[in-house]
Amino acid sequence: MKLFIDTANVAEIAEAASWGILDGVTTNPSLVAKEGRPYRELLAEICRIVAGPVSAEVLATEADAMEREGRELAGIAENVVVKLPITKDGLRVCTRFAEEGIPTNLTLCFSPAQALLVAKAGATYVSPFVGRLDDSGHDGMQLVREMVQIYDAYEFATQVLVASVRHPQHVVEATLAGADVATVPFKILEQLFHHPLTEIGIQRFLADYRAARDVH
Ligand code: G3P
Numbered sequence: 001m002k003l004f005i006d007t008a009n010v011a012e013i014a015e016a017a018s019w020g021i022l023d024g025v026t027t028n029p030s031l032v033a034k035e036g037r038p039y040r041e042l043l044a045e046i047c048r049i050v051a052g053p054v055s056a057e058v059l060a061t062e063a064d065a066m067e068r069e070g071r072e073l074a075g076i077a078e079n080v081v082v083k084l085p086i087t088k089d090g091l092r093v094c095t096r097f098a099e100e101g102i103p104t105n106l107t108l109c110f111s112p113a114q115a116l117l118v119a120k121a122g123a124t125y126v127s128p129f130v131g132r133l134d135d136s137g138h139d140g141m142q143l144v145r146e147m148v149q150i151y152d153a154y155e156f157a158t159q160v161l162v163a164s165v166r167h168p169q170h171v172v173e174a175t176l177a178g179a180d181v182a183t184v185p186f187k188i189l190e191q192l193f194h195h196p197l198t199e200i201g202i203q204r205f206l207a208d209y210r211a212a213r214d215v216h
Helices: 010-018 029-035 039-049 063-074 088-100 112-120 130-135 140-154 168-176 186-193 196-215
Strands: 002-006 024-026 054-057 080-085 104-109 125-128 159-162 181-184
Touching: 002 010, 002 186, 010 039, 010 186, 024 181, 029 039, 039 054, 039 063, 054 104, 063 080, 063 088, 080 088, 088 104, 088 112, 104 112, 112 125, 112 140, 125 140, 130 140, 130 168, 140 159, 140 168, 159 168, 168 181, 168 186, 181 186
Parallel strands: 002 024, 002 181, 024 054, 054 080, 080 104, 104 125, 125 159, 159 181
Antiparallel strands: none
């Protein structure tokens, strides 16, 4: 199970990388816009911090323009993964990139049918948005379970990258469902560390040690 961070914030990425658990990064246009920095410059800096895959999304919507933009993004660093929307144009470009070995992340996946198409187009990753499905009254994690079942049954190589993660339980459920990756916002990565018994345990060990030292 790989853990990516879902952010374009360099400080968050550097902090999470220092914990030794970070396998990659995902960004999207909304996250990049929040940073207020030139896209390509920001992407290059992120790729210097993290050696693992860094997803960068194209803004174009038509296949030839998407392909040009994707190639440009892929040229910024060796670890760039080109993020494409699940549309006919996105799948056309995905197929071309798969033939050339350019890694892709097909994004905004909301159904098993879309997941099937994406795998057949040779995507490296596919991103089911579990939080947005939950928000709309559906069960996001059920989609992940169905995707894993389909991919296992037909031995598709596409990796299931669970996105739109809203709480630590999404990460646990994604792991139990057999997803390959969860991409997690910084705040939720931090929450994964916490358990009240761990914090109480540390305090108790320290208190016992100090008390014994005062006696001897
Ligand atoms: O990066 C894609 C995805 O994780 C976005 O999540 O919270 O905007 O639904 P959210």
